[in-house]
Amino acid sequence: MEHSALSRLIVVSNRISAPAPEGAASQGGLAMAISAALRQSSGIWFGWSGNAIDEFTGQISMQREAGVTIATIDLEAQDIDEYYNGYANRTLWPLFHYRIDLTQYERSFGEAYARVNKRFADTLLPLIGPDDIVWIQDYHLIPLGRELRERGVKNAIGFFLHIPWPARELILTLPRHRQLVESLFHYDVVGFHTEEWKAAFQSYVINDADGMALSDGRLTAFGRTVRPGAFPIGIDAQGFKDLIQSPVAQESYDRIIESKAGRKMLLGVDRLDYSKGIDERLLAYERLLTDSPELRRQIFLLQISTYTRSEVTAYQDMIERLDSISGRINGAHAEMDWIPIRNVHRMHSREELAGIYRAADVALVTPLRDGMNLVAKEFVAAQDEANPGVLVLSRFAGAAWQMRDALIVNPFSQEDVSDAVKRALAMPLKERQSRWRALMDGVERDDINAWRDNFVAAMHEARDQGRKPPRPRIAAARKDG
Ligand code: ADQ
Secondary structure (H helix, E strand, O other): OOOOOOEEEEEEEOOOOOOOOOOOOOOOOHHHHHHHHOOOOOOOEEEEEEEEEOOOOOOOEEEEOOEEEEEEEEHHHHHHHHHHHHHHHHHHHHHHHOHHHHHHOHHHHHHHHHHHHHHHHHHHHHHOOOOOOOEEOOOOHHHHHHHHHOOOOOOOEEEEOOOOOOHHHOOOOOOHHHHHHHHHHOOOOEEEEHHHHHHHHHHHHHHHHHEEEEEOOOOOOOOEEEEEEEEOOOOOOOOOHHOOOOOOHHHHHHHHHHHHHEEEEEEEEEEEOOHOHHHHHHHHHHHHHHHHHHHOOOOEEEEEEEEOOOOHHHHHHHHHHHHHHHHHHHHHHOOOOOOEEEEOOOOOOOOHHHHHHHHOOEEEOOOHHHHOOOHHHHHHOOOOOOOOEEEEEEEOOHHHHOOOOOOOOOOHHHHHHHHHHHHHHHHHHHHHHHHHHHHHHHHHHOHHHHHHHHHHHHHHHHHHHOOOOOHHHHHEEEEEE
């Protein structure tokens, strides 16, 4: 791809994962991919520092880390409470994950969301050069494009949503839903993980916003045109394979193998979140133990769930529920030398995780709704091709659109999940290998770099199209007439 030397990439996200030195083992895939693109174009990564201050100043703190310029601002405590813990994590997150029962619609949250997006726009504006391309990430910042346009920014601006786009019946419950969707029409490109989320967006636009789909795939509504696209995110597949070779990964692999004592290990790895279907997974596992007593003592489940978003009550309730379900199952089924569930809440390094994935026989990735789900891809990348584990994957994860060779399940059905686990445990080596090969080919092809390059190319294309001289009027008239 040839881009103008003056064209820098500016990435904006709520939080920034600090870039580690190039190739550093513990860097997350998204941070790695974005940092690499920023390095290439001498770009900037802009976001909230994570710090609270008494009164917003708009002061930007600039740092260079591993060849990337990081620009951060501090937010007021009230903003963090109402915008981040409020509108982002108590309103949009549950609603977009189909949990209308957990969604809170408080006017103060919506006001803070608008206020913080204006603050982002005001502080970001002076950093944007005439040829820069601006790429905004995720649901915290949907209105930022419109705010920049209102301040005169004519640059190509793209937006990528990391979570699902919900069905129109759900988004209609959001006060001022029209305004939120209208904001997306100020971008040149709006990206989703899958065709399903894109279609749900399109369905709202056509049915509820009097919009129209053009023959080239763009959508028009609100007097504007946007290009929606499916850009499935991937992982740093090569980097993940390399992690397996690290001493830390080897050590965690050895520890698990030793502690398995010849048993088969089922594995769940999740951020502790109600969208991940952890309770439902434990109940499906309980069902398996009850219905297939011959498997008792032959298997165990290692469930690693890391506590995030501790400010939000729904998450505090979750940890109690999870501990109580796993405690009950262990109490009912454990024997003096066998515990059916290892329930772990601590955070693991990426290297440790790689070793744990490799030692697992079956991965249970069973979210009730998930934009993509990278754990599914990491598990595949970590397997030993001579003896790979089996992926059981929810049909409601964006990843199910790509990973067709997994055992696809309905996470709401305990029987379905329990049957899939039985099938995975009994799967012959040849079938495990052929399914794994097909999955791994996809993980390597559609990796994080492909995701980034495709999106950045779409933004460049949108910018170049915007710059083409207008077609002569006579030609247009002839075509129309
Ligand atoms: P998340 O909801 O965070 O991301 P996911 O895609 O599964 O979900 O990514 C989780 C990441 O955290 C993985 O890289 C995983 O290794 C790591 N992780 C989870 N538990 C961990 C633990 N206990 N210790 C260490 N690491 C752990 C959002 C969307 C997803 C979408 C991504 C990327 O919700 O649907 O796939 O963004 O777009």
